[in-house]
Amino acid sequence: MKELLLMCLIAGRRAAIPAVQVQSVIEIEAVTPIPGAADFIVGLTALRSQALTVIDCRVSLGFRPSDRVIGSRAAVIEHEGHQYALVVDEAFDVTEALAEPVELPGGFGEGWGRATRGMVETETGPVLLIDAVQLLHGPCPASEAA
């Protein structure tokens, strides 16, 4: 069985999140800001009776924040009993991976290294395979320093 992937656009690059990690894809309608929280945390949003912590993937990867979170798509994932909404530029369909992820010599460029499990071939071409859990901790100190 090939791995199923949620195809999306993160920081202007084509990326994929393993579908097993994703509970659903939502559109962010409203966000409650959290004063004092780190930059990559946009705030809270509600999904039915659950409060989701909204994470801006761009900031988590070390890029500039998204221009507009309201109206964006987000992938809902659960980690250690807490639920998160990962804001992406765009979310597309679920497709099948055609091969195992591979590393590229020289890496994928600034910011991507830590959260990426490699490159994966799909029907629509190569994409970066994202480890969603890595995005929950925000940018790593090294990339901040850089």
Next chain:
Amino acid sequence: MANELVTILGHRLPSAIKGALKQMDDLLADFVAETREMLEAIGGELVAWEAEPSDSARLDSIFRFVHTVKGNCGFFDFPRLEKLSHAAEDALAECRAGRREPDRALVSAVLAIIDRIGEMTDAIEAGQGFAQGDDDELIAALAVGAADVAMEPAPNTTGLIETANSDDGQPEKPGKAALQRTIRLPVSLLDEVMKGVSDMVLARNDLARRLREAGEQPAIDGPFERLSAILADVRTAITRMRMQRLEYLFGSLPRLVRDLSAELGKQVMVDFEGGDVELDREMIEMVRDPLTHIIRNAIDHGIEAPADRLKSGKREIGLLRFSARQSGNRISLVITDDGRGVPGDRLAAKAAAAGIVSEAEAARMSERQKLLLMFEPGLSTAEAVSQVSGRGVGMDVVRANIEKVGGTIDVTSKAGEGTSFHLQLPLTLSIIAALTVEVEGQLYAIPRSYVEEVAFANVQDIEFARAGERQLITFRGRRVPCVALADVFGIADPRRIAWGSKTLVVMRLASDEVFALGVDRVHDHEDVVVKPIAPAIMDTRLYAGTTLLDDGRPILLLDIPSIAAQRGLSSEMRKRVVSAESENAEGGAGTRVPVMLFFGLDGRKRALRLETIRRIETIRREAIDIEGDRAQAVVGTEIFSLAGHDCGPLPEGRCRLLRLSDGDSQIAYIVREVVDASAITHDMVAADDPTLEGTTLIEGELVPVLDVHTLFVGRSAPLRRDAAPICRLPTDSEWARTILEPLVKAAGYAVTAAPDIEADVAIVMDEGEHLPSGPARATIWLSANPEVGGDAIYRYDREALLGALKQATLRGSRPGRAA
């Protein structure tokens, strides 16, 4: 046991006492359930221990079991059970201390005792007495070098029965206590159901909105209303499944404190705050034990004997204070005594002697580190091993239990002033009362338990002042540090805050420190379901949880203690506000006397000095008994003289009482309504009324201030139950029990049968034919012969008997009772 009480007291104080008994039954059921649960849990450990007697982890958990059983027994008065568990605990303690090697014989003996404990628990649950078996054999088997005993089942219930009811020769009806049918469920299942119901409520709200938009549709609106009502009921029921008021736990403590202090010759008063905090049922059970241990320690080691207290300038009666607060997903419970404090140096010395730390380490330790040593296994500050607090095992068990549920325990202590234990407990799911406030267009929730008052800067008379960079307000005569929430969040410049337009929420922390939070607006009081927040949000140390508003919007619940700590608004040692008050008084117009304002039964506003008020109680109308000049009220299990009832009709249903104390005795003052705490700032004008201290202006109104002295005249002393002299009666005489005992009790005596308590007076009947067993300081001789001479009294000579009883109390003004 319960039945016996009913026959003695049932006809005199029906409802109140029966209520207490009901509670006792509940506690008993808890005891049985807990013991059985522990027995089940320990089953595996027992087998493992049998295979490997030197396994110290197993030894520890078995030790904890018997220790807990022993503790509970002391509370319920099961002497046999207590003796057994105490014996097993002693033997195991020897092993833990390394003075004894556990061998097969010991394992067998302990197992036999645990089996017997199980059998007795079954008997207690069925409401049956337990057969008079020979426990001595089991206990003797614990001794070093005893022969290996076979684990025989206890003889079944054909022998003599241990309960008091058996005297009348009637056999106990087996299994008469019909047990409520219960099932056990995993908490996660309840959580899931709760979540489902919450989702359902939101779906309903959504549907309601759409229905409103669609206009009136009678065919749909009716059933929809019904659905809503059912949903509301289900939601309430599910919520209740998990929650219990802390009161339920607090309810059992006064009795425990009373018994312990009587046993140890101390006088201790209990004060509760926050009994209405709701806590997960599971969590309540988890803290019951640790709390009991802390209380035992506080009374045994913390609070001094009355004579010592007087010597060091304290009030004779020690104070044990429990205060609970809820904040997001945490409960903080502070237990404070005003005893001698914990000597850190002695702890360090003991720890060094016990090899827990080296001498050098001990010498380097800070006072705080020394105090924390008390949680190390195998350390005790007790000079002597007593039955009450054992050998100091308590605290390591306490910490283990608290940490097992994800809580923390901390201790602060000051020599000569007392000790505080700070328990922080997590809430997996909780409903809390919250105040929603607005800052910069966003809503936040503040746990209402911290909110003392809401004040409006532009309306009320609030004076702002600055001290350095600190903003202060003068509020109700005291200076309170103040911080704007927008500043806490870092979204506003602290120097540019328009204080005049802010609403101030005055907060009081569990440590009694007060500060004010400035917000833009206060919205509403709401009961909210608090959910935990992601660790990354937790890192801000500003928020304790999140909750959804009715419209489904999430808002954040503020972590008040943490915000206060970050802002330096709370210190580690508790500082009473009272001291701040006295410092601030200098600037004011004369001294302020804090008072409590209330409406009397006649509807008139009055004031009482706050320092005389111990507690505010609510009781049912039936718990008040008035007959001629005698007026009494039952609060819990105590009887108080009642005042204030003669100025108007008693309210129907619930009655509010102020419990007043003059330091030695307490009385209850009934009021229609408690208004608020306030202060006398104006001069008092003498009134031509002996019941008044005078009249004065309070907040612009003329208010009579009651004279507490007059209230206590004629109402104090004789009804104090825990100070009652003790009388010992012959136990083998029907007449003594049915005729004499009520008379002696009416004379203000407590009657005892316990052989190890020194009574103030003993009554001997019929030339020594019926002898009370046990020591007494004075003896009265009664005779059935009316012509009796000498020192003896004819047993129906009431006057002479009462006279003799009074004489005996006066003579032995009880120098040795504190021993």
